[in-house]
Amino acid sequence: MEYMKRCEIDKENARLRERFGEDCTEQEEWEKNVIEPYKADGDAESPRNIEGLNWQDSAELPPEPLSEDQKYILGLVLEGHNVFFTGPAGSGKSLLLKHIKYHLRKNKKRYDITAPTGVAAVLINGRTIHSWSGLGKGDKGLNDYITKALREIRMISDESGESTFKPSKKNKNLGSRSVVGVWREIDVLIIDEVSMVP
Ligand SMILES: Nc1ncnc2c1ncn2[C@@H]1O[C@H](COP(=O)(O)OP(=O)(O)OP(=O)(O)O)[C@@H](O)[C@H]1O
Numbered sequence: 001m002e003y004m005k006r007c008e009i010d011k012e013n014a015r016l017r018e019r020f021g022e023d024c025t026e027q028e029e030w031e032k033n034v035i036e037p038y039k040a041d042g043d044a045e046s047p048r049n050i051e052g053l054n055w056q057d058s059a060e061l062p063p064e065p066l067s068e069d070q071k072y073i074l075g076l077v078l079e080g081h082n083v084f085f086t087g088p089a090g091s092g093k094s095l096l097l098k099h100i101k102y103h104l105r106k107n108k109k110r111y112d113i114t115a116p117t118g119v120a121a122v123l124i125n126g127r128t129i130h131s132w133s134g135l136g137k138g139d140k141g142l143n144d145y146i147t148k149a150l151r152e153i154r155m156i157s158d159e160s161g162e163s164t165f166k167p168s169k170k171n172k173n174l175g176s177r178s179v180v181g182v183w184r185e186i187d188v189l190i191i192d193e194v195s196m197v198p
Contacts, residue, residue, distance in 0.1 A: 062098045070096045111188040116196040124192045
């Protein structure tokens with residue numbers, strides 16, 4: 001496993017396109033059947049309860065010890081660096097991610113797991129980045145999103161007179177979490193298959 005150069009990222013993109021296809025029919029089906037109900041129910045029912053899916057999220061530390069490269073990346077994550085890791089199939093990315101999640105939990109770090117597509121999100125017991133971030137399809141202009149975020153926050157003054165932002169209302173797609181809140185309340189955002197983010 002190693003850090004990628006630009007040309008390697010292009011190769012990885014091509015590999016992912018081959019794996020998932022340019023045609024997103026399958027992904028859209030997953031979005032419709034798995035992710036959408038989750039969004040509509042807010043925080044009521046997590047997709048992890050859907051029968052037949054092989055969820056990999058476990059509170060246990062995986063039995064396999066990490067290699068030196070994997071340990072190095074884990075260390076960077078726990079130190080709070082922004083980290084991009086990739087590697088060929090079977091090189092140990094998923095195992096490393098399980099260790100990362102285990103150590104984040106152990107260190108009481110709040111994290112969310114996201115992916116660019118419904119299929120990729122389901123495989124890691126996460127949500128799509130669009131759903132998580134409250135961006136929906138992401139087809140609006142920047143100003144719309146700024147307005148949406150600003151509508152959700154109100155300026156309050158604490159006793160010292162210092163102004164702070166505070167989420168003011170719940171977003172129905174995010175259950176008890178507001179669009180602004182989700183960004184503010186986590187320590188680590190994990191994006192799987194990040195090279196598929198447009
Ligand atoms: N450090 C390690 N020691 C022992 N086994 C390992 C180690 N890292 C990974 N493995 C094992 O190698 C196999 C492949 O690992 P993993 O699924 O994490 O690879 P991956 O990079 O996520 O693959 P893919 O891209 O195909 O999803 C798994 O059985 C995993 O348990």
